Amino acid sequence: MSSKPAAQIKDFFDPETWTYTYVVYEGDGSPCIIIDSVLNYDPKSGRTSTTSADKVIAFVQAHQLQTSWILETHAHADHLTAAPYLQSHLGGKLVIGDHITSVQAVFKGVFNLDERFQADGAQFDRLLKEGESLAFGNLSLTALFVPGHTPACMAYEIGDAIFVGDTLFLPDVGSARCDFPGGDATTLYRSIQKILSYPGQTKLYMCHDYPPTDRPAACMTTVADEKASNIHVHDGVTESQFVEMRTARDKTLEMPVLILPSIQVNIRAGHFPEPDANGIAYLKIPLNAL
Helix, strand or coil: CCCCCCCEEEEEEECCCCEEEEEEECCCCCEEEEECCCEEEECCCCEEECHHHHHHHHHHHHCCCEEEEEECCCCCCCCECCHHHHHHHHCCEEEEECCHHHHHHHHHHHCCCCCCCCCCCCCCCEEECCCCEEEECCEEEEEEECCCCCCCCEEEEECCEEECCCCECCCCCCECCCCCCCCCHHHHHHHHHHHHCCCCCCEEECCECCCCCCCCCCCEEEHHHHHHHCCCCCCCCCHHHHHHHHHHHHCCCCCCCCHHHHHHHHCCCCCCCCCCCCCCCCCCCCCCCC
16 A cells, blocks of 8 residues: 655745745656745845745756646735746746635726736636645645635645645744735634644644744744644634734734735736836836725
8 A cells, every 4th residue: 555655845935025935846856836936126126136036946957856836825915926937947837826816806906907917817827726636746735725814815735734825924923914905804813723723733834934033934833833822823812812913913014015016016927017118017106005
């Protein structure tokens, strides 16, 4: 009786945005997936660079991996995705949850995007529904719909691991904000409970870490650790208590530095807007809109 193949997980940390990118694969020469990549962006100059993405490319090529899927857990508001850049070098198909269309519709209005931008998810190669699976070699992932931080967040279950996106953070950091358009604290609480209903030894891989002390950044915890000591949502915290805390806390938070460029690019699956007649692509800055 053969056992299921074990997934190997390589994490990459981008210190400018506190973001973790993951490559998941079975072994050298196998198919792989990439989750939540980063395109470096300097808000002072408007220049992009590929330092973080190039590290991922180097790893994939060094281990002779074949990229099957390049996934986003959601349309990030704090960093630009490097998905199209990775795709151009490694192949693979761009994937996000199917509720991205609701996020696209909202921000099409916020940024007053013209008819060239279609809020139908067609910018991605595949839109995943709750419970749907994707295979990559002998491994597979299952999509878990976990809205609340945004209305379109997906987590990805692979074996005994779940890549939770921004739904949860490490126990000493807590939970994600819910004050972006379409976010909802009650919904987030229920999504968190969905994740925490898994066995205690289930590994939870974060999209971000913001170490509150002098501990180094870390990417993984477990369901048991979260239930025991998450500062926002440990065992015993009720839905109403969480909603009250999360709502009050969100009122104190500043907008992420990169929200305006990030959202405009990420709802396009990482593609830049069509360039103007001078060959330069432009992003919009809506005044007094957020």
